[in-house]
Amino acid sequence: MHQENEVKLTGLISKIYPPMITPAGVKVARIVLEHSSEQMEGGALRYVKCRIYCVYVAAEINQELLDHHVSVTGFLSVNTQKKLVLHITNLKNLD
Amino acid sequence: MHQENEVKLTGLISKIYPPMITPAGVKVARIVLEHSSEQMEGGALRYVKCRIYCVYVAAEINQELLDHHVSVTGFLSVNTQKKLVLHITNLKNLD
Numbered sequence: 001m002h003q004e005n006e007v008k009l010t011g012l013i014s015k016i017y018p019p020m021i022t023p024a025g026v027k028v029a030r031i032v033l034e035h036s037s038e039q040m041e042g043g044a045l046r047y048v049k050c051r052i053y054c055v056y057v058a059a060e061i062n063q064e065l066l067d068h069h070v071s072v073t074g075f076l077s078v079n080t081q082k083k084l085v086l087h088i089t090n091l092k093n094l095d
Numbered sequence: 096m097h098q099e100n101e102v103k104l105t106g107l108i109s110k111i112y113p114p115m116i117t118p119a120g121v122k123v124a125r126i127v128l129e130h131s132s133e134q135m136e137g138g139a140l141r142y143v144k145c146r147i148y149c150v151y152v153a154a155e156i157n158q159e160l161l162d163h164h165v166s167v168t169g170f171l172s173v174n175t176q177k178k179l180v181l182h183i184t185n186l187k188n189l190d
Binding site: 001002003004005006007008009010011026035036037038039040041042043046048049050051052057058059069071075076077078082084087089094 | 096097098099100101102103104105106121130131132133134135136137138141143144145146147152153154164166170171172173177179182184189
């Protein structure tokens with residue numbers, strides 16, 4: 001069966017952590033994304049906010065992107081603490 | 096600026112909670128979705144697993160869907176405990 005896991009999210013980069021290096025030597029960028037929008041739900045418009053920790057494997061996120069609006073695509077996974085993490089596969093600066 | 100918040104996720108319904116009724120009298124279905132898939136990340140295939148609490152406003156989820164594979168679309172938000180929640184806007188039974 002084809003399994004799907006696809007996220008498209010816009011938001012502000014509120015934090016950029018120092019990049020991590022995996023044991024295999026791969027750079028992992030890590031940020032916090034703050035999202036807010038209005039979404040239709042059950043026939044009513046709803047104000048939505050979320051704050052999500054994101055990793056971007058084999059990529060760098062320039063410190064200049066702090067407080068910038070970005071659009072990311074990626075997939076959801078959990079970290080070792082079983083917390084949801086957004087794995088970014090594409091990031092676009094909107095500012 | 097156009098804000099985006101879109102999730103497409105397949106998974107198994109591992110729990111169906113009793114529906115909640117909002118103060119406005121709207122039924123809210125609540126489930127846990129267990130997802131697993133393989134995703135491309137930084138040029139390598141990665142095995143991905145996640146377990147996410149989902150709400151489906153103004154909808155019902157039949158108890159017969161327990162342990163069934165479904166495909167959902169929706170958006171991410173946080174609950175009052177600041178935990179990420181997937182708000183389902185569409186659900187399709189895949190079995």
